[in-house]
Amino acid sequence: MSRLKQFFVAFIPVTMLSASGCATHTIKQNGPMLEFVMQIPEAKSVVLATSYDDFVHHPVQRNKDNIWSITLHMPLATQPIRYFTVIDGIPILPECPLREPDGFGGYNCLYELKYTIAENGS
Template structure:
């Protein structure tokens, strides 16, 4: 894997370019926060977030250009991201957040 521009862009050995995407979520009382989505096969443990002192959680992933859906998992409970402007209903009665990685 090759890192370019201080870690904001990566290319793997096949030349596929992936750009950095950062997730942020505020949950000061949470013990564990993860992000699950179409980029990690909806695995609620695949992308754990790290907690900052101010109660903000973050995770960084590198993704190819495309449209992705996700949800936040807080202490095992699937949760909506209140900062997500674009959503679509999912089959479980909730909503998935949508973002476009350019």
């Protein structure tokens, strides 16, 4: 079992029960660019992982108003994008209207793209 799978099997079930809904977020799409904006004022570090790049952890930046955001370029994305956050080292599923089981006892949020490769032409 890979290190990533071991991590999720050990931590996701517990954290999803205790921390689900702790992060408020929005997603803005502009073509192949997705901006994730999160309101988590008490957080010291935030990471975003998406299915687009096999759940690589991307550090999210905090602005002076304690708003965390990251913009990811996803030109070859297919429907839907699966994602979750890691807040202060703990995987946490933000509140999201669409979600699905992640295969490790927890869930991933889903984001339905507003375009497809064929529609966008890139």
